Each structure stands twice: as structure tokens, then as C-alpha cells.
Amino acid sequence: MKLATWNVNSVNVRLPQLVEWLAVARPDVLCLQELKAEEPKYPRKELEAAGYVSAVSGQKTYNGVAILARGAPADVVPGIPGLADEQKRVIAATVQDLRVVCVYCPNGQAVGSDKYEYKLGWFSALREYLAAELQRHPRLVVLGDFNVAPDDRDVHDPKAWEGQVHVSEPERAAWRALLALGLKDSFRLFEQPEKTFSWWDYRMMAFRRNAGLRIDHILLSDALAQACVASGIDKAPRKLERPSDHAPALAELA
């Protein structure tokens, strides 16, 4: 079973690339972030023609998340229950025997900013939610754009990024608090090429210089981590004309 996550930076702009990627990569589950579209403008029919049914929590201009699967996702829950948040950043659903949580974690803008404080509070609410989900669903997978590079291996230039948003110690502590629930970073279950990233700035020819961060992740509960046989980043879509600034992350379960 192939699981994937991709921050597409506008589902409608990226739709041709998305349809093509689905045909080539053939994931069983795909989580999308930054739809930048409300439900009426979500390309549901086009994606159904490509063989995927979507559970969607859409928003105009910003945010917006979806779970795509071969059959209709069941027991769909948008948002973090109990958290009042107008930003559409989370959707959960059951696909076959998996509980799937799709997340678009806040960016945080700059350490010390209001958005940074929102990010840390949001991660705290996410941890509480996932703790409860793990109790209900031992076969849990959390996929998405976490906007945190877990350690210096995930940063092209750790010195330049030291203390900055996405790598600051409080953000990394929030990441470790998720792992402490009993979740594994699927990417780190395997030997990986050095300097593997999932996001590259549009500016400064960052992709050509491989000046990136690994901030898109797939977290597996222990039961699923034991069944994971591969994980990685697919850089191919980032090489296309007019790409998303993120590349898809993948994990395969036996």
C-alpha cells in the first residue's frame, strides 16, 4: 500500500501535474495541502476521472486540505476537534484499515511573531488530538506539510538556518513531542541519500542548487512502522515547468 503527501500550492494550477503524477506514481492514498480553493472550485470530477475520490476541507486563497483514495474515504473529520480555527489545515478519514490524518501545519513566519506563537499552540493541539486518535486507531498514519525540519540533516545550510523558523528548538521540540506519542518518521526508517529535501524556495535557483528543507513528512504508528518497506521523496514534479515548491513524500506498507 502506497501512501503519499504533496503540498501542491493551488490544486487548480497544479491539476494537470497532479493527474499525471497520480497516473505514474499510483498511490493508494494521497494527502494534499494548500488547495487554495473552496469546495465548489475543487476539481473533484477531474480527480474522480483519474480514479480517486476526495475528502475535502477547502478554503479560498489560503490553506485547504484533502485526502484522495481509490474508494470513498469514510468517517471524515475536518479540523482538530475542540480547536476553534478558521484555517482549514486538517482532515482525517478512514481508508481501508488505516486511519489517515492529513495536516498542513502553520508556517510560523518568524520566530517570536504572532504566527509563530499560533504555530506552537497549534502543534500542542495536534499532539492532544493524535494522542486520542492513537487510542482509537492503532493503525494511524499522519501525512502532510509539517513546516518543521526535524534535524540538521534536513537542512541544506544548517548554519544559515540556525534558530530560524522551521528549525528553531521549540518547533523541533513540538515535532519530538509527536514522535513521543509513538509515531515514527517513515523517512528515517531507511538509509537515505544525504541532502534529501521536500521543499525548495522558488527564488535564487534554490532547486538547482538543492538549497532545500525536508518539511513534508509521513508519521506511522508502531503497528504501521513495522510494515513499512520503503519511504522517500519524489523530486520529479519539482523539475517540471511551473511546479509546486514542494515535492511529494511517499511511504510504502507491505
Added chain:
DNA sequence: ATGGCTACGATCCGTAGA
């Protein structure tokens, strides 16, 4: 050099992303 893209929704610039 603190910018440099890209998308969006408002206009022909501001906000946001990371």
C-alpha cells in the same frame, strides 16, 4: 545584498508562503 518567485484577490500592489 534580508531581495531574488509564485498564487491569490484585490487592482497594476499587498499578503502570504518557507
